[in-house]
Amino acid sequence: RDAGFDMELNEDAIPVAAPVRGACEILGFDPLYVANEGRMVLFVPASAVGRAMDVLHAHPLGRDASLIGRVGAAGEGRVGLRNPYGIVRVLDLPSGEQLPRIC
Structure with missing residues (x-):
């Protein structure tokens, strides 16, 4: 939002482990809003995506x-999530408290 660029994510491309997806479905949670560990998001220039994916997959x-998505043109800083049916919904910032983590 602060950079002023819109983004669009592809819901099907976001890797969510099957047990996590199942637990979220049972409990009514959206896995994008649940506290988690072991994930990162990288912003890579389009010209370097292939090389970045090769490096990541090698480990x-x-x-x-x-x-999982792309940064679009300058806009209002909105993040959209495209579902399997092609419908795009705006992802809102998380509100309230995240679920507690047990570490």
Whole structure:
């Protein structure tokens, strides 16, 4: 939002482990808003995406790395999430408290 660029994410491309997805479905949570560990988001120039994915996939912890979206043109700083049916909804900033983590 602060940079003033719109983004669009592809819901199907976001890697969510099957047990996490199942638990979220049972409990009524959206996995994008649940506290988690072991994930990162990289912003890479379009010209470097192929090389970045090669490097990530070459490491055991990056084998599930995925291109999940793109940064678009200057706009209002909105992030949209495209679902499997092609419908885009705006992702709002998280509100309230995240679920507590047990570490």
